[in-house]
Amino acid sequence: MVTPLQKPPKKNPQVRTRVPTLPSHYRSRSALFMAATAAEGRFMLQVCAEPDCGFVQYPARDACSSCLSDRLVWQDVSSRGKLIATSTVRTSTNTYFRERTPWRLGTVHLEIGPSVMCHLHSEVAVGDEVQLINRLDKSGQSVLLALPLEKAPLQEDDMQLRELTCDPKFRRILITDARNPNAYALAKNLLEAGVSAVFVGEAESWRPYPDRAKLESLQGVELVSLDVTDTSSVQELAGEFGGKVDILINNARFVRPGGIQGRGDVSFAMDEMQVNYFGMMRLAQAFAPAMAGRSADGVNSAVAWVNVLSVYSLVSNPGFGSFSASNAAAHSLSQCLRAEMVSSGVRVVNVYCGPTEDEWHQPLPPPKVPASTLARELVKALQAGLEDVYVGDIAKDIRRKFMESPKVLEKEMTSLEAL
Amino acid sequence: MIKPRKRMRYDGVVVAAPASTPYERYSTETAHWWIAKALRQSIKSAGLAPRDIDGFSVASFSLFPDTAVGLTQHLGLVPRWLDHIPQGGASGPSALRRAARAVQCGDASVVACVAGDTNHVDSFRRMLSSFSRFAQDASYPYGAGGPNACFALLTDYYMREFGVGREDFGRICVSQRDNALRNENAVMKKPLTMEAYLAGREISDPITLFDCVMPVAGAEAFLVMREEDAVASGIPHAHISATIERHNAFAEDPIQMRGGWEMDIDELYGMAGHGPGSVDLLQTYDDYPVIVMMQLEDLGFCAKGEAARFIADKDLTVSGDFPHNTSGGQLSAGQAGAAGGFIGLVEAIRQVTGTAGATQVADAKRALVSGFGVINYDRGVCTSAAILEGVS
Ligand SMILES: [Zn+2]
Numbered sequence: 057m058v059t060p061l062q063k064p065p066k067k068n069p070q071v072r073t074r075v076p077t078l079p080s081h082y083r084s085r086s087a088l089f090m091a092a093t094a095a096e097g098r099f100m101l102q103v104c105a106e107p108d109c110g111f112v113q114y115p116a117r118d119a120c121s122s123c124l125s126d127r128l129v130w131q132d133v134s135s136r137g138k139l140i141a142t143s144t145v146r147t148s149t150n151t152y153f154r155e156r157t158p159w160r161l162g163t164v165h166l167e168i169g170p171s172v173m174c175h176l177h178s179e180v181a182v183g184d185e186v187q188l189i190n191r192l193d194k195s196g197q198s199v200l201l202a203l204p205l206e207k208a209p210l211q212e213d214d215m216q217l218r219e220l221t222c223d224p225k226f227r228r229i230l231i232t233d234a235r236n237p238n239a240y241a242l243a244k245n246l247l248e249a250g251v252s253a254v255f256v257g258e259a260e261s262w263r264p265y266p267d268r269a270k271l272e273s274l275q276g277v278e279l280v281s282l283d284v285t286d287t288s289s290v291q292e293l294a295g296e297f298g299g300k301v302d303i304l305i306n307n308a309r310f311v312r313p314g315g316i317q318g319r320g321d322v323s324f325a326m327d328e329m330q331v332n333y334f335g336m337m338r339l340a341q342a343f344a345p346a347m348a349g350r351s352a353d354g355v356n357s358a359v360a361w362v363n364v365l366s367v368y369s370l371v372s373n374p375g376f377g378s379f380s381a382s383n384a385a386a387h388s389l390s391q392c393l394r395a396e397m398v399s400s401g402v403r404v405v406n407v408y409c410g411p412t413e414d415e416w417h418q419p420l421p422p423p424k425v426p427a428s429t430l431a432r433e434l435v436k437a438l439q440a441g442l443e444d445v446y447v448g449d450i451a452k453d454i455r456r457k458f459m460e461s462p463k464v465l466e467k468e469m470t471s472l473e474a475l
Numbered sequence: 476m477i478k479p480r481k482r483m484r485y486d487g488v489v490v491a492a493p494a495s496t497p498y499e500r501y502s503t504e505t506a507h508w509w510i511a512k513a514l515r516q517s518i519k520s521a522g523l524a525p526r527d528i529d530g531f532s533v534a535s536f537s538l539f540p541d542t543a544v545g546l547t548q549h550l551g552l553v554p555r556w557l558d559h560i561p562q563g564g565a566s567g568p569s570a571l572r573r574a575a576r577a578v579q580c581g582d583a584s585v586v587a588c589v590a591g592d593t594n595h596v597d598s599f600r601r602m603l604s605s606f607s608r609f610a611q612d613a614s615y616p617y618g619a620g621g622p623n624a625c626f627a628l629l630t631d632y633y634m635r636e637f638g639v640g641r642e643d644f645g646r647i648c649v650s651q652r653d654n655a656l657r658n659e660n661a662v663m664k665k666p667l668t669m670e671a672y673l674a675g676r677e678i679s680d681p682i683t684l685f686d687c688v689m690p691v692a693g694a695e696a697f698l699v700m701r702e703e704d705a706v707a708s709g710i711p712h713a714h715i716s717a718t719i720e721r722h723n724a725f726a727e728d729p730i731q732m733r734g735g736w737e738m739d740i741d742e743l744y745g746m747a748g749h750g751p752g753s754v755d756l757l758q759t760y761d762d763y764p765v766i767v768m769m770q771l772e773d774l775g776f777c778a779k780g781e782a783a784r785f786i787a788d789k790d791l792t793v794s795g796d797f798p799h800n801t802s803g804g805q806l807s808a809g810q811a812g813a814a815g816g817f818i819g820l821v822e823a824i825r826q827v828t829g830t831a832g833a834t835q836v837a838d839a840k841r842a843l844v845s846g847f848g849v850i851n852y853d854r855g856v857c858t859s860a861a862i863l864e865g866v867s
Contacts, residue, residue, distance in 0.1 A: 080615045087612040115613035115852060121726070141730055143627035145618045146677040153618040161617045163628045163853065165729040173614050173624065173853055182631070199616050 058178055061213040063226050063252070064355040067299075076352040076401050077152040081195035086116035089130055090198035094190045095443035099135040101170070102128040114170035135188040137166035139202055142182045152194065155352075160216065164188060164202050174200035175216050179208040191220040191441045194351075194401035196394075212439060221441030222360035222403055225250035227302035232284055232339060234258040236307045237414050238364070240267045240274075241431035247276050249435050252356065255297060257282025257308075259289075284308045284335030294342035299350065303438065304343055305362040308335045311416045315377030328382035336363065336386050340393050348400035360403045360438060363390045364430070367408040367451035370458050371465050374474070375420075405443055407434050410450030423449045484746060488575045489705050489712035490863065492521040492698040493824040495802075497660040498809040502593050502692035506537040507549055509591040509811075513694035514550070517587060521698055521710045530556035530583025530699075532574055534566035534590035534813040537598060556583035563848030564760045565720070565857035566590055566816035567695075572718040572861065574699035584701060591694025592812020609852035622850040623687065626763040627679035629854070632730050633765050634681060636780065641681065643783035644764035645672040647799075648685045648806055650791035651761065655803025657793060657833040662691050662809040685806070688762050693811030695821045711828040716841070716862040717746035723856050731854035734766075734847060736773035739860075744775070747862045751775045754862065755839045756798040756826055758819030760847035761806050766855070767799075770845050774860065798836045801826060820844045820861065827865035840865050 083091065093100045102113040104120040104127065111122035112133060119126050142162040148154045160176040164186060172188065180186050186202040193199045201220060203211070212223050229246050231239055234256040243254045254277045258268075261281060271277055280297065283289040284306075310331035312324045319325070340361075347358035368376060369383035387406070394404040411417045413424045425448035437445040446455045457465040468474065494517035496509060510533065518525060531554040533543040541549070543559040556577045560566040567590070574586035606621070617624060633639060652667035667685060675684035705712040719742060721735025736743075744750050751774055759770040768782035777785035789797040802808055802822040805815045823842035825831040831839075845860040 079618075080611070082611045082615070084608050084612050090612075115609045141628040141632040142680075143624060143631055143682075144680040145624065145627075146679060148618055149621065150615075150618065159618045161624060161628070163632070163730055171729045171853060173617050173628070175617060182635070193616065195616075197616065 058208060058210040058214050060210050061218070061226060061355060073350060074155075074352045076194075076348070077155060078195040078399070078401055079152045079193050079199075080150060081197050081398075083197050084116065086118055087198065090116060090190060091192060091196070093130065094192045094198040097189070097191065097440055097442045098132060099188060099190045100130045101133050101168070103131045103133065105129045112169045114172055133168050134166070135190075136205075137164040137186060137188065139163070139176070139180055139182055139184045139186050140165050140171070142176060156215070156219070162202060172200055174202050177201060177203045177208075177211070177217055178214050179204045179211065192403065192443055193220055196398045196403070222303065222405065222438040224303055224435065224438050226252050227356050227359065228253045228255070228300050229303045229305060230255045230257065230297065230301045230343075231305045231307055232257045232282060232335075233308035234268070234271060234279060235265045236309055237267070238307055238412070238427040238430050240270050241427040242305060242307065242434065243271060243274055243277050245431040245435045247274060249439065251276070253278065253300075255280045255301070257284070257293065259283035259285075284338055285330045287338050290338045290342045294346065298343055298346035301343060301347060302350075302356050302358050303360045303362065304339065304347065305364065305434070306336055306339055307364045308332075309364065310382075311376070311379050313376055313416060315374050319378065325378045325382070328379055329385065332379075332382040333385040333389060336389055336393075344393065344397060347402050348397060351401040358402055360405050361393065361397065362405040362407060362434065362438070364407045364409060364434070365390070367410055367446065367454045369408065370454060371462065371469050374470060403443060405437065405445065407437070407445045407447060408451050408455065410448030410454070425451075482742070482746065483579075485575045485579060485715040485718075487702050488579045488699060489702045489714060490571060490575075490697055490699050490824055491705055491710045491712035491828070492517045492696075493821040493828075493830070494520060494696040495660055495818070495821055496591070496694045498662050498691040498693035498811055500594070500662055500689065500691055500809070501596055503595070504593055504692065506535045506591055506593045506812075507541070507546065509593055509692055509694040510535065510546065510589050511550055513591055513696040514587055514589050517589070517696035517698055522708060523585065525550075525552060527585050528552055528554060528587045530554050530574060530577050530586030532558040532560060532570045532586055532588040534560040534562065534570060534816060535592050536563070536812045537592045554583070556586065561849075562816065562846070562857040562859070563813055564762060564816040564855070565846035565848035565859040566813055567820035568718050568844055568846050568859035568861035569720050569857070570817075571697075571699065571715065571820065572720060572859075575715055575718075578699050578701055584704065586699040587696060588699060588817075589694060589696040590813040590817040592692065592814060594690050594692040594812070607849070607851045610850065613852055622762065623679045623682060625850050625853050626765065627682045629731050630681055630686075630763065630765040633732065633768070636732070637783070639768070639783045641673060642669065643787070644686060645669050646786055647761070647764040647767050647791065648672050650795070651800050651804045652807045653792045654801050654834060655807030658802045658808060659833070660693075661803045661807055662689060663803065663807040667807075682763065686763050688805040688810035688815070691809030691811050693809065693814050695811070695814045695817035697817075697821055697824055711830055713824055713827045713863045713865050716748070716864045717743045718859070718861040719743045720859040722858070724858065732769070733773050733779065734769055734855060735858035736770065736845060736860055740773070740775050743860055743862065749841075751843065754841045754843040756801060756823070756836050756842050758800055758804075758823050758842060758844045760816070760819065760845060761800055761804040762810060762815065762847075764806070766847055770847070774843065774845060793834050793836055798839075801831065801834045801836060816846050816848055819846070823863050827863050829865065840867065
């Protein structure tokens with residue numbers, strides 16, 4: 057039985073906040089592929105590509121342990137297996153685990169061959185058929201956890217699973233831009249996911265926008281003053297709310313069509329950089345340190361920083377070329393933020409979104425991403441504990457092509473035909 | 476397919492000069508210091524000098540950044556044959572068999588084999604986190620840290636598979652403590668009762684405190700030399716009846732229930748000319764009692780899964796009918812890093828040369844020693860064994 061998660065009591069300011077510790081982050085370079093696939097929640101192992109072999113390897117190797125070939129290919133494989141041995145760790149040489157004992161681990165004999173050591177969900181017992189998931193732990197590295205085949209009631213409340221996810225349940229959220237047409241859908245989906253509070257940042261509150269009344273009508277939503285282009289506004293809010301933000305969702309975005317020559321000047325480009333790039337930097341400078349300090353703070357510890365990016369941060373969409381460039385800058389900055397947050401265990405989640413259903417993308421043909429889809433996928437990704445999320449068919453298509461060959465994708469996006 | 480040839484015997488080669496340092500829980504000294512201490516003791520006990528050593532074999536985890544090479548200059552040795560054995564708990568018999576061939580073939584006249592490690596206050600944890608690539612990638616991130624997790628899992632499996640209880644493991648631990656009380660070098664000085672064993676603090680279920688070795692600092696050494704030289708100098712010595720070594724056996728087993736010994740025992744006993752029933756004492760590798768049971772099975776003392784029943788009516792102490800780990804083993808003497816791979820062998824040399832003192836088994840003539848080492852990921856990869864026979 058999963059012990060249901062209890063809503064955390066009000067924080068006692070007298071009690072020292074627990075300093076974050078981490079599980080071991082050391083991995084070989086080959087094993088980093090496990091982390092890369094864990095970022096998207098995939099279960100892939102190396103399979104020998106020699107026609108007469110096909111041996112499945114684990115742990116990650118540099119040569120096949122059946123035929124010595126170096127043709128090892130990472131493939132999506134079955135994650136099902138049998139839990140053949142278990143142990144409950146009562147004491148550990150590692151501080152992170154020592155603070156979290158009792159901690160269960162087990163040996164799963166996968167149906168595709170190898171045996172793996174893994175973390176255990178509380179609903180699995182020795183002898184059970186289980187399915188493994190590959191996720192990032194607090195150190196940002198890949199680990200495996202065995203789940204029951206059938207989803208258990210309150211499965212997400214399991215302590216060991218929750219260490220790997222960024223489940224918003226009982227957590228407090230800051231959405232940075234109330235004016236973004238996705239703000240209402242985000243707030244609504246988060247509330248349905250059981251969050252304790254949603255703060256939504258609002259710039260220039262005197263200027264009306266369509267969703268304000270709807271946002272205000274949501275129980276649990278609080279509009280707060282925040283302008284990501286204004287350093288003092290960001291710092292002011294951080295001073296007041298910095299210690300209460302468990303998940304920050306940076307959805308602030310400035311978007312206009314156009315590339316370089318059609319615009320004639322750089323004023324829109326500067327707005328794009330102000331919001332999409334410097335906005336993220338201002339938010340990170342103001343909020344990230346407090347979040348990093350609260351990443352081991354119990355049920356509502358700080359857990360994730362979410363950037364809603366355009367998938368054209370990976371490759372220019374010349375029709376929105378300047379916007380793409382500002383997102384490329386923001387994407388690069390998010391990688392820097394990941395590096396700076398890794399020691400805290402706070403995950404930086406990037407949501408790569410295709411063209412959205414809004415006024416600035418109005419002339420574009422479908423498929424476009426409705427706000428409700430973005431919100432649903434984003435919340436699901438937090439619950440599942442993902443680090444990279446691609447929302448919409450176009451984003452998924454770009455992802456696949458980017459993984460295959462960034463240069464071929466660039467050729468496709470910048471060809472005469474595309475323009 | 477190439478068929479393995481029958482091996483040559485170790486005629487004309489002997490093992491001698493067993494040396495053990497006292498063990499210390501924590502040490503501020505280095506591995507170099509501990510190795511030198513055991514080496515000096517061994518060479519001195521044979522009435523030799525460092526310049527007589529022309530072969531040198533080292534096993535150690537904590538020499539970094541040095542290896543056996545750095546040690547030659549550090550210790551002023553001028554060997555013409557040099558070996559480094561990174562086999563942890565299997566290093567004793569493996570060092571012995573390499574050295575024996577070197578002496579037999581004339582590549583060296585006297586090989587000093589030594590294993591030792593220091594234990595600084597934080598060195599065990601540090602060693603675990605960088606023990607091996609697979610451990611770093613696929614076992615250390617799962618919580619228990621080091622071999623405790625792997626052995627907890629295979630002990631759990633073994634207990635359910637063969638209906639073994641904790642008392643069965645306790646018998647091994649309690650009897651070894653009895654033996655350790657005779658060994659003044661052992662770190663454990665107090666008797667252990669079955670009640671105390673069963674009440675041991677939980678570590679990683681089903682493993683509890685007294686199933687685990689205590690990491691310590693210490694070193695062990697012996698010499699391998701020509702029989703004629705040992706006889707001429709009056710050095711007590713023993714013959715090497717047979718040895719085996721195997722790595723990464725049975726990789727296809729989903730969890731380790733047997734070790735490489737099973738592949739090679741026919742050759743071991745074939746070369747020795749007798750079976751397991753003819754040995755007077757047994758020194759197993761004992762970092763956890765479950766692995767002792769696996770050795771009893773894989774070395775042919777009983778069938779797979781029968782070890783608990785096999786030892787149930789046996790007395791495993793020095794004066795018992797089945798003397799086992801007579802110096803207390805690692806469970807009670809302590810695990811001095813790679814010296815844990817030597818402790819059984821060095822004690823066996825003392826036993827069959829009649830120089831074991833307080834732990835001496837009466838009329839000990841033949842000893843079987845086995846090694847098990849390197850939890851590279853989920854199981855021990857290295858196995859080895861040797862049979863020694865005293866000179867009557
Ligand atoms: Zn292969």
